[in-house]
Amino acid sequence: MKKPLVGAFLATLLLGAGAAPAFAATSPDAAPVGTRAPESVAAQAVDFAGTVALSNCSGSVVRTAASQPNDPALVMSNGHCLETGFPAAGQVIVNRASSRTFSLLNGAAQKVGTLRASKIAYGTMTDTDVALYQLTSTYAQIQTQYGIRALELSAARPAQGTPITVVSGYWKRTYSCNIDGFAYRLKEGAWTWKDSVRYTSACNTIGGTSGSPVLDTGTGKVVAVNNTGNESGGRCTDNNPCEVDEAGRTTVRRGINYGQQTYQMVPCIVAGSRIDLTRPGCGLPKP
Known part of the structure; x- marks a missing residue:
C-alpha cells in the first residue's frame, strides 16, 4: 500500500529520510498546485474540487448518477486508510460508527471546510481496497455551503x-x-x-x-x-x-x-446513500 x-x-524518523521513499513530499512527476495543463x-x-484530505491519506466526495441532492454525501478513500487500522484479509466492515473529519478542497486546492462522518458505510481490503464514509452533510448542503459538487463515479x-x-x-x-x-x-x-x-x-x-x-x-x-x-x-x-x-x-x-x-460498486449504492451488497450487479465483497 x-x-x-x-x-x-515514523519510518523516516527511525530509519532516516532515505529509508522511506514513499514519504517523499515531492516527485518530479507530480504537477504542483497552480501548474496549468495545455x-x-x-x-x-480535472481539478481539486471535491477532493479531501484525511489525517493520513487522500479521498474524495463521490456520488453516482442516481444520487439525490438530499442523500447523505459519501467520501471514498482506501480500506487501508481506515482509522480502525488495516482490515484483515477476508474482512468486510459495514455500518460502523465513525466521527472522522475530512478537509474539503475547492478547485484551486484550497481548504474550504471540514466534513464529518457519521459512519463507515463500507470498508475492505479484500478483492479491492476501498472505504466509503457516510457524512453528516448531504450533497445539497455541501454544494450550497461550499460551492462544491461531488465527483461522479x-x-x-x-x-x-x-x-x-x-x-x-x-x-x-x-x-x-x-x-x-x-x-x-x-x-x-x-x-x-x-x-x-x-x-x-x-x-x-x-x-x-x-x-x-x-x-x-x-x-x-x-x-x-x-x-x-x-x-x-x-x-x-x-x-x-x-x-x-x-x-x-x-x-x-x-x-x-x-x-x-x-x-463495480456503483450498483451497490442505493437511495439514501445506503450500501446494498445484495443488489444485482453489486461487485463488492460481502461480510
Whole structure:
C-alpha cells in the first residue's frame, strides 16, 4: 500500500529520510498546485474540487448518477486508510460508527471546510481496497455551503490507454498518465485484489496519495481509487505488490503503481446513500 503518512513519518524518523521513499513530499512527476495543463477540453475536466484530505491519506466526495441532492454525501478513500487500522484479509466492515473529519478542497486546492462522518458505510481490503464514509452533510448542503459538487463515479469499466489523473487532496498534487493495463490479481502481503488498474510510469504516486480518486481526464469521472505501488522490487510483500495472471505466473514491476476500479460498486449504492451488497450487479465483497 501507499503508506498512510503516520507510518511513513515514523519510518523516516527511525530509519532516516532515505529509508522511506514513499514519504517523499515531492516527485518530479507530480504537477504542483497552480501548474496549468495545455488548454484542451480534456484537461479542463480535472481539478481539486471535491477532493479531501484525511489525517493520513487522500479521498474524495463521490456520488453516482442516481444520487439525490438530499442523500447523505459519501467520501471514498482506501480500506487501508481506515482509522480502525488495516482490515484483515477476508474482512468486510459495514455500518460502523465513525466521527472522522475530512478537509474539503475547492478547485484551486484550497481548504474550504471540514466534513464529518457519521459512519463507515463500507470498508475492505479484500478483492479491492476501498472505504466509503457516510457524512453528516448531504450533497445539497455541501454544494450550497461550499460551492462544491461531488465527483461522479463512472458506471463503466475503463479501457486500456485511457488518460487518467490521480488527484491527491493530502498533497494537493496531481499525477497524469494513462492506464497501462490491468492486473488479473494483485498480491501484496496478506491481501489480494482483482482486476487492478496498472498505471504507466508517469503516475509516480507516493505515500499520502492513498485513497486519491483516479479520474478519466476526458470526462472528469472517477474510474478507480489509488492504492499501492511496488517500491523496491520485492515480490508480493508489503509495499511491493506483484501481478499474478490467470495461469498463475507472477510478474514484478518495480516502480509501477496501481489503483482499484470503482465501477463495480456503483450498483451497490442505493437511495439514501445506503450500501446494498445484495443488489444485482453489486461487485463488492460481502461480510
